[in-house]
Amino acid sequence: MSNAFSLLGLPRIAALDDDALQQAWLAASRSAHPDQPGGDAIRAAEINTAYETLQAPEKRLKHLLELHSVPWRTVPINEAMMSLFSKLGPALQSTTAFLKRKQNATAALAKALLAQEEMRLREQLEDLGATLDAERTTLLASLPAYDARLSAGDMTALADLQILQAHLAYFGKWQAQVREALLGLM
Known part of the structure; x- marks a missing residue:
């Protein structure tokens, strides 16, 4: 490598x-x-x-961990992330179901009746996207502290960096899913 x-x-x-x-x-x-x-x-x-x-920060951290020969391991999602995912999953499923109904709606009246639901879904996704952005920004702001720990010889920082890398990867994937769902609603 x-x-x-x-x-x-x-x-x-x-x-x-x-x-x-x-x-x-x-x-x-x-x-x-x-x-x-x-x-x-x-x-x-x-x-x-x-x-x-x-x-990409998640790729950078993965590479840094590989350079330090940190073996890959599964990182479980913590409670806060699971709570966020429990809102994201249903919102994405609702959007997918809505887009199918919208595609099948051919009459102008049927499309008009869907407008309110579309606006609600858009607002929900935008709020979730803003939350994801804020959480990701918070995680990225913690990177200098990890560097300080590593430069001080604290090798436990590598295990913590592995968790951070996994969380950033989750957030990146979720952000892409929200963007894709919002584009579908355009």
């Missing part, structure tokens, strides 16, 4: 600055681009893959 951090000349930390990441990627891409003298298509592809890995 290649080290995406070293490939882009970045420190091996969880909390990467987006601007620093992009600047490192641009600099590395310029020198490796196949159209440049001494450029190499394979190296350019590796640099792009490294950027994609480090750009």
Whole structure:
């Protein structure tokens, strides 16, 4: 496994600055681009893959854990996340059922009767999306504290980072599902 951090000349930390990441990627891409003298298509592809890995926090944390040789394990969903999921699951199911009814509605009156339910579903999904965004932002704000623990030699931070990575992955998936459901309601 290649080290995406070293490939882009970045420190091996969880909390990467987006601007620093992009600047490192641009600099590395310029020198490796196949159209440049001494450029190499394979190296350019590796640099792009490294950027994609480090750009998404859940992928970055997974990569960081792999570099620390932390074995993969299943991470259970905590109570707060389960509570959120218990609202999200039914909302997504209701939206799917509604979209089927809307697709089958051919008369203008039938479509008009569905408008109020559509608005309620849209508001519910938007509220859930805002909650997911806020929770994800809170998790991302905790990354510097994990870096501080790791730099102080606290290796228990790796187990906690594994849980954080799993939670970020859940939130990312749920956010994508909410966006897709909202697009369906357009």
